[in-house]
Amino acid sequence: MGASEAKTLLQMKRHLQAAAQDGKKAQALDLLEQLDAFDMNAALLKETKIGITVNDLRKQNALGDRVTTLAKKLLLRWKTSYRQDAAGKTASAPSGGSTSSQPRPAGRVELRERSMKLDGVNPPPLNSQLRERCLEMLYNAICMDSDVDAAKLLDMSATLERLIHEEFLDAQGGEAKYKAKIRSLYSNLKDKENPELRYRISQGYLSVTALAKMSALDMASRERRRDMEKAKSEAMKDAQTAQSSQSETDMFKCGKCKQRKTKYYQMQTRSADEPMTTFVTCVNCGNRWKFC
Numbered sequence: 001m002g003a004s005e006a007k008t009l010l011q012m013k014r015h016l017q018a019a020a021q022d023g024k025k026a027q028a029l030d031l032l033e034q035l036d037a038f039d040m041n042a043a044l045l046k047e048t049k050i051g052i053t054v055n056d057l058r059k060q061n062a063l064g065d066r067v068t069t070l071a072k073k074l075l076l077r078w079k080t081s082y083r084q085d086a087a088g089k090t091a092s093a094p095s096g097g098s099t100s101s102q103p104r105p106a107g108r109v110e111l112r113e114r115s116m117k118l119d120g121v122n123p124p125p126l127n128s129q130l131r132e133r134c135l136e137m138l139y140n141a142i143c144m145d146s147d148v149d150a151a152k153l154l155d156m157s158a159t160l161e162r163l164i165h166e167e168f169l170d171a172q173g174g175e176a177k178y179k180a181k182i183r184s185l186y187s188n189l190k191d192k193e194n195p196e197l198r199y200r201i202s203q204g205y206l207s208v209t210a211l212a213k214m215s216a217l218d219m220a221s222r223e224r225r226r227d228m229e230k231a232k233s234e235a236m237k238d239a240q241t242a243q244s245s246q247s248e249t250d251m252f253k254c255g256k257c258k259q260r261k262t263k264y265y266q267m268q269t270r271s272a273d274e275p276m277t278t279f280v281t282c283v284n285c286g287n288r289w290k291f292c
Ligand SMILES: [Zn+2]
Pocket: 254, 255, 256, 257, 258, 259, 282, 283, 284, 285, 286, 287
């Protein structure tokens, strides 16, 4: 896809680098404005690495405020569309197929503030104030930074609300469970740290039926993964500090000097459920080895 687009971008990138080097403000600004009008996507950003050049430009105060401001604006927009493209891809093309048939966010989408009221949406009557309020909550969460039209978003939120309602209709303590589920959906969908979930559902990459069945953990998977990473790196840190207090033992025999005076420590080097790696140092000759 877009070989000629990449070519154009690479050319612009070279001109930008030259303009920056020679301190040509007007030329840099002109190029940034051309880039501003360019229909950028994740694949092009990745291929051309033009973001790096624009970021370098942003840092060059000598080129003036207008260059800095425009560069910042571009980078912010590219970052957002890059993330959205990436999220869309993982949702619907797991086998690395072409993404060109998917609706791609246009290069320049001005995001306005939205809500059921601001969109002027008339929700269908549900004969229950609670359900109507919950429908509005879901709509208000899904519509955040979306450019999808109101009728589609209403259809999604109404289906979602109906599915949750039906799920707990005959359950014991059904109303409390219904409310808890809606609250969980609402907080995950409107989570500023989790734009992928919102984007995937509003663009149709994730079906409403699938969303209704997701657990809170599934919805917040990115968050959860980050927490797990954090826990893991803390365990590594603990293991590394343990190095300073290595234990001495005669359990191991040095392959070099054949002595049994060694120090060792253990560390979780891979995933948490695999055995620890043991690092051994020979006290006599300094030979080091490890084993799992
Ligand atoms: Zn040795």
